[in-house]
Amino acid sequence: MSGRMIVICAPSGTGKSTLLNRLKTEYPDLEWSVSCTTRPARSGEVNGRDYHFIEVADFLSQIEEDSFIEWAKVHSNYYGTSKRFVDEGLKQGRKMLFDLDVQGADAMKRIYGREAHVIFIEPPSVEELEKRLRARNTDTDKVILERVENARQELKRKQDYDYLIMNDDVEGAYNKLKAIVERILK
Numbered sequence: 001m002s003g004r005m006i007v008i009c010a011p012s013g014t015g016k017s018t019l020l021n022r023l024k025t026e027y028p029d030l031e032w033s034v035s036c037t038t039r040p041a042r043s044g045e046v047n048g049r050d051y052h053f054i055e056v057a058d059f060l061s062q063i064e065e066d067s068f069i070e071w072a073k074v075h076s077n078y079y080g081t082s083k084r085f086v087d088e089g090l091k092q093g094r095k096m097l098f099d100l101d102v103q104g105a106d107a108m109k110r111i112y113g114r115e116a117h118v119i120f121i122e123p124p125s126v127e128e129l130e131k132r133l134r135a136r137n138t139d140t141d142k143v144i145l146e147r148v149e150n151a152r153q154e155l156k157r158k159q160d161y162d163y164l165i166m167n168d169d170v171e172g173a174y175n176k177l178k179a180i181v182e183r184i185l186k
Contacts (some may be wrong), residue, residue, distance in 0.1 A: 003090040005112060006030070006184055008097040009105040010121035011151030012075075013133040015167040020099060021120065022174055023181065030097040030181075032150060034063070039077035042138055070100070070107030075146055079104070090115065094186060102154045105161060117184045118161035119177065126152060126166035 010016040024032060034149050036052040047053045054062075058079045063071055071080030081104060089096045090112075098110065108116040123129040129151055133144045157166055163180050167173040 002115065003093050004095045005086070005090070005098065005116045006096070006181060007100055007108050007116055007118040008104050008121065008160060009100055009102060009118055009154075010167075011123065011129060011154045012120050012147040013129040013136070014123045015132070015170060015173070016099065016121050019167065019174055019177055020097070023098065023177060026178070027095075027097075027181065027185075029095055029096050031089060032121070033081060033096055033098045034078045035058075035099070036082065037077055039075070039079075039111075069111055070104045071102040072101060074101055074103070074152065075143060081108075086112075093148055102157050104157065109161075117163070117180075119134060119163040119165060119180055120158045120161045121165050121167050121173065122149075122155060122158050123167060130175070 008020060020148060024030060026177060034048065034050070034052055035057060036054055038054060039054045041047065041050070041053050045051065056078065058078065059071075062080070065081055069083045071084055072100060081098065081100065081102070086096065098108070101125035105118045109118060121134075123132070126148060130144065130148045133139065133147055139147070164178045165173050165180070
């Protein structure tokens, strides 16, 4: 039996982490894909659980070795998804959960086609998204403005994926996400 790939794609500040954390709690059999990144760990993040935090030189070396399905430089940092993790997971019939940006979702669709089920989560508005980013108090003004501009570009692509959920109400958005995940897992 082939595994299942559920890819969650959303701009920063959309509430994606909140939805993903609930999903991971309710569906413990979903295997979380831990991406590699060169960005520094945020308070409370754990290496190997939230991300594999690696140095830029190591990341660039892995690019040369073709170790990533997809990788991108986003918000001045590198992010990538391990090719070995995905291929082994599919072969073993595992149910895998991914948190990727638009570029990553595109790469998954390009390589895995219909096996990669992409769910795009959008904010109610760009203004609300910026408000949420500022409320986090984790980024500089420059980074927030960069994330808002990236979000504007990503939102142009929201119709390109398999499913679309607006997160204007966390409970409603989660119920929609849960229904979609149930459908994919069947």
